[in-house]
Structure formats: C-alpha cells, structure tokens
Amino acid sequence: MQEFQTNKKNLNQTRLVDTTAQTIRDGQVLAKVDRFAFTANNITYAVMGNQLRYWQFFPPNGDHPEEWGIIPVWGFADVVESKCDELAVGERVFGYFPPAHELVLTPAKISSTTFIDASEHRAHLPPGYNAYRRVLNEPGYDRANDAERMLLFVLHLTSFCIHDMLQSNDWFGAKQVVIISASSKTSTGLAYGLAGDKQAPRVVGLTSKRNSEFVTSLGAYDEVHTYQDITQIDADKPTVIIDMSANTEVLSALHNHLGDNMRYTSNVGLTHWDEPRSTDGINQERSHQFFAPSVIQQRMKDWGAEEFSKRSTEYVMRTSSKSRAWLQVKELDGVQGLADVYADVCDGKIAADQGLVVVM
C-alpha cells in the first residue's frame, strides 16, 4: 500500500510512501479508498496548504513528515472493517480522502445519509470538509454517476455559491460577468448557471488560446476572449469579475481596461498558480476573497440544511448534466498513475474537457 505525497516547499516534487495496514479502535471504521478525482482544485489545495490548513487533514507517513504534505481529494471509499455500530462493512461513503489506499474514520453525528469524521486533528478544520455521505442510503444512488459526482458536484457546488453571491448582491450593479480561466470546471458550472438565469447579466469567458475553441463550443458564454485580447471586452459596461486564475497580470490588465466600470472582483481560484504574483494595477478595494466552505456554512444557517441541500442539488444536477455532453473521464491506475500525470496537472496541460479519476 502507498500514499501520494507532495513536497510542501516545492509542489512539483512528489513521492510515493509505503504504508502499513492500520488498526481501528472502538467507534472507528477503516475505509478503503476506491476512486477519486484530481483537478486544478487539488493543486490549489497544495498552494494554499499552509494558509488554509489543507495539509492538516491527512498527516503524512514516512521520513521527514514535516517536509511533506498530503493533498486532499474528493472520492469514494468502502468500509472494510468496522467497530462502529451504525456503519457496517460494505457501506460506501463519499467525501474527503487522502490519495492513498485507506483512511481510518471516527464517525460522529451519524444520520441515515451523512456523518462527520470526528478525528481530533480535524476538529478545528472547516466542517464541510469533515462531512461524509452514506451514498447507499441516498434514493437513486447509481455507481454509474460516481465519476461525475467526484469531478463536478463539488466544483459546481462552488459555482452555485458564486451564483447565489452574485444574485443576492443584485449582480453588484453589473451588466456583464467576466469569468477568468473560463475553461475550468468550476467556471463552466457557473457559466451554465448564469446562462440559465434570465435575470443574470451577459457572461464573458476569458481563457487561453488553446482552450478558446472548447469554451466557445460550450454555448454557455455570450462572448469568449483570450488573455491576449482583453481589450476586446466592452469597457463601457459595469462589470463583475469572477477570477479562477489568480493571474495578476491578466487581472491588472482587465482592471486597467475596465477602469471605474470594474465594480467587484471575486478572487475564487488559483489555476495559474505558477505565474508571478503582484498587486500592481489591481483595484484591491473592490477585490474580495471567496471561500466556498464559509459561504456554505452561512447559507445553511440562513436557509436551513435541508433547503440549502435542495437548492444546491437542483443547481448542480442541472449544470453537471450539461457537462455530460463533453466530459471525457480518464481513469488512472492507482497512486502511481497519479504520480505519472501530476506534473501535467500542475502545468495546466490536461485538456479542458478531460476529467481525471484515479482508480485504486
């Protein structure tokens, strides 16, 4: 058995570490990881590993553990040993796992469809990441949709939250929404949501030359431009920017081009994580960080968990079904398969219509 680790100081460096079988205590279960998705979102977890405590979810095994981190992934696992009365062997769970063969969970707050991992080291981490779904108890659960769920549901849940943030702020008075890194799955989830909303402003996609054709083919964006053609965006319209890239050269050029019509920028992602970063030319007063887990927690309080689940599930089902037309799932063979493509994910070389799923 092995686990995939990343050097915390040099994210391009990885290693596979041999692990031994874990034992469980009373109240715990041993979950065997079955499969998980891997996208730019996971690279962002590594980039923000220290700042947002992503390294703390799954402590690494092996030598010099202080130098190495485990990037969390979204996936499915099966309970193979249980000392917990409510969760029997054979239970299938969806949630946050290490890219590894197994994970010991300490289930708490167990309902028929959910539980949380009450492991001590996770107690102070964002609760959304500690929640697991007991999928066999979900009406209509179908293994055939596992890949879509891992690859899209989590990201489109963020798209839902961004849509809600825009809508509840009356679009910040904007007449157009510019989405940077428009080919990412989180962006396409938002673009589909906005395209289906009659009240929403125009949607403009900004992307790289190589992904421009793909983004145009989605039919969700009213206009598509490349990073080289920022000045073609209509600067006379009040604009809100949803930035998935953290490419400050692009952002600063766009802020400069839009001037006072840049009404609000939401800093959501870091797909261009390896570009130099600077605050020059960025309107920081109108730029705000977006962190989906906090928004989800707030909306669950506002609406109640059931209503939040109803609204977000409806959105995600709609947007992910649209992605079905183009999403090509590519299965990789275990953590070695992940190690083989990891550099390409870091470098943004994975085709935008591809979704990587690691099968353990």
Ligand SMILES: NC(=O)c1ccc[n+]([C@@H]2O[C@H](COP(=O)([O-])OP(=O)(O)OC[C@H]3O[C@@H](n4cnc5c(N)ncnc54)[C@H](OP(=O)(O)O)[C@@H]3O)[C@@H](O)[C@H]2O)c1
């Ligand atoms: N704040 C939050 O709460 C939150 C929640 C969920 C996701 N996110 C963030 O949203 C972003 C998108 O995640 P995703 O999983 O949806 O992405 P994805 O589908 O894997 O996105 C792939 C796209 O990202 C761009 N890209 C990736 N790596 C690149 C590189 N090294 N250099 C240049 N471009 C690169 C390319 O798009 P272009 O050519 O179009 O630029 C590429 O087509 C991530 O940063 C993620 O962390 C944030």
